Amino acid sequence: MTLWMLAWHNIRRRPARSALTIAAVAIGIAAVVALTAIAWGFESSWQQANDARATDLIVTRQASQNTMPSPFREADVRPLLMQQAHVQQVAGLLSEMLSVSEDGPPAFVFGWEYGSYLWQHLELVEGRWPASAHEQVVVIGTLAAQTLHKGVGDHVDIEGLTFPVVGIFRSSALVENGALLMTLRQMQQTMDKPGKVNVLNIQLDASASETDEAQIQQHVRQQLHGYHVLTSGELVSRNAVVRIAKAMSQVTTLIAGLVGALMVFNTMLMSVSERRREIGLLLAVGWRKAMVMRLIVSESVGLALTGGALGILAGFVLASVLEMLPLMRGKIDPLFSPWFLLAVLGLSVVLGMAGGLLPALNAARTSPSQALRGE
Amino acid sequence: MRHDDARGYRVNTPILTTKKLTLSFDEGRIHALNGVDLRVEEGEFVAITGPSGCGKSSLLHLLAALEEPDAGQRWFRGCAYEDMDDIACFRQQHIGLVFQAFHLLPTLNVLDNVLLPAVPTGRQMADHACDLLQRVGMDHRLQQYPAQLSGGERQRVAIARALINQPDILLADEPTGSLDSVSAGYVLQLLSELRQSMGLTMLMVTHDTDIARQADRQICMRDGRVIA
Incomplete structure (x- = not known):
């Protein structure tokens, strides 16, 4: 018999109470895991999309922090960008989250500059690409085809205009797989934003170094007031939605941690109070106070760790269910980092220790003589 | 001339000595012990008798270092209790306790109850526990729980x-205080055999004069004092 075996035995001896405590911790941890995985997944999905397009730098309005930054006139910016050393291509992009069918969920609709490098990473699965910048057609991602139940030859209605679906494509980025894609010109016309883009994507030549990137950023900042030149990572981390999602997951972590620790604290306090005589006996047969404290803290950590492990499983399920909701499908790919999951288990241990410490001190202060006399 | 053994205890001295031990409860309103002087030799069987509330159990608790006296001193083989670095270790290594109420943990089986004091040592004592349970005649009920045992059987497990x-x-x-006469007789015989075979010193609190007569020496207490 070891201390851990005894602690586990004590956890199991009041199954209903232990189960409730474990469930409370598990619910909190599940919320933390699901929300954090979604927040990180959201960030990662956009990062993936930018990486897939092989974009080196992105120009946006300075103050804009939306997922789809505020539109601006590309003609005001493009000439300056084209003058910069190492700039190989500048491609405009206009995008919007739009309803594309009466009963379907909203979807990302992208307008990409026709013939630009942005299209090159996509794999055509079925049909064809738009034949010209003026052709009023869309191609749709594989996931969007499933979600909207559309295929080549079908039509989608966007902002009162009908677009035939002429092709289905596959991308390495989930966000693009769940999106509809048309030429930039068509998108500007559809959205009534002629000449405007959300961002300008810059592709540098192969010889450009990080110093060159920094130099371009500096030049543009000096000469173009009101605009930012960012790397895709910087753009994603500035994204207000990502930041709000992360803040929410942090607040959830804090609340879940507090509630979990309080639940464990309450359970252990009751347990110590009920087991006063037993604790007195342990001290009487030669257990040190520190050993008794270790037993109580081991029990509280055991409860929290079990809750944490179950919470991680429940978080997986919860995030997967959320991912499959029509509203979310093709927009977010929950990200479960092994380090994050280890950190969650670590958090469980910490909240178990926090919840068990005071009851353990209480137990260690027990007078064995009084406890054995039943006082 | 003083002789110390490897652990710092004096040899050829009484195993337990007390001087003017005083203990009170309820902020001094109840006097449990009033200056108890005691000397117990190695291997001795001492019975402590006296009416209820005379301080017998309090004396035992003080000797087991379960409680601190208000005044007075205690020595184990010449070493004062207050000079011991680790009183829990002293209890674990030198003191065995048997209670009237058994104090077995109801959710642990017989074997695990016996192993409970050995948990802090981290040593594998299962074989030794089985051996002890065989000696107290409980080796056939290792996996049973206290609720499945009779009073006499529970006390035998508590002795192990x-x-x-x-x-x-x-x-x-009061190891026989909760037992019927047959079980009490068996437990007493067992304690006596174990004491002799293991060379134990035994102090037993009892109301029963017949049991007390079996001891090497009787100490009679009244109102927190040793009167005989």
Whole structure:
């Protein structure tokens, strides 16, 4: 018999109470895991999309922090960008989250500059690409085809205009797989934003170094007031939605941690109070106070760790269910980092220790003589 | 001339000595012990008798270091209790306790109850526990729980638990107080055999004069004092 075996035995001896405590911790941890995985997944999905397009730098309005930054006139910016050393291509992009069918969920609709490098990473699965910048057609991602139940030859209605679906494509980025894609010109016309883009994507030549990137950023900042030149990572981390999602997951972590620790604290306090005589006996047969404290803290950590492990499983399920909701499908790919999951288990241990410490001190202060006399 | 053994205890001295031990409860309103002087030799069987509330159990608790006296001193083989670095370690290594109420943990089986005092040592004592349970005649019920045992059987398990760490002194507080006469007789015989075979010093609190007569020496207490 070891201390851990005894602690586990004590956890199991009041199954209903232990189960409730474990469930409370598990619910909190599940919320933390699901929300954090979604927040990180959201960030990662956009990062993936930018990486897939092989974009080196992105120009946006300075103050804009939306997922789809505020539109601006590309003609005001493009000439300056084209003058910069190492700039190989500048491609405009206009995008919007739009309803594309009466009963379907909203979807990302992208307008990409026709013939630009942005299209090159996509794999055509079925049909064809738009034949010209003026052709009023869309191609749709594989996931969007499933979600909207559309295929080549079908039509989608966007902002009162009908677009035939002429092709289905596959991308390495989930966000693009769940999106509809048309030429930039068509998108500007559809959205009534002629000449405007959300961002300008810059592709540098192969010889450009990080110093060159920094130099371009500096030049543009000096000469173009009101605009930012960012790397895709910087753009994603500035994204207000990502930041709000992360803040929410942090607040959830804090609340879940507090509630979990309080639940464990309450359970252990009751347990110590009920087991006063037993604790007195342990001290009487030669257990040190520190050993008794270790037993109580081991029990509280055991409860929290079990809750944490179950919470991680429940978080997986919860995030997967959320991912499959029509509203979310093709927009977010929950990200479960092994380090994050280890950190969650670590958090469980910490909240178990926090919840068990005071009851353990209480137990260690027990007078064995009084406890054995039943006082 | 003073002789110390390897652990710092004096040899050829009484195993337990007390001087003017005083203990009170309820902020001094109840006097449990009023200056108890006691000397117990190695291997001695001492019965402590007296009416209820005379301080017998309090004395046992003080000797087991479960409680601190208000005044007075206690020595184990010449070493004062207050000079001991680790009183829990002293209890674990030298003292075995048997209670009237058994104090077995209801959710642990017989074997695990016996092993409980050995958990802090981290040593594998299962074989030793089985051996002890065989000696108390409980080796056939290792996996059973206290609720499945009779009073006499529970006390035999409690005795095995008291002996798991091979103590020098067995302090028994009314060990037959909750037992019928047959079980009480068996438990007493068992304690006597174990004491002799293991060379234990035993202090037993008892109301029963017949049991007390079996001891090497009787101490009679009244109102917190040793009167005989």
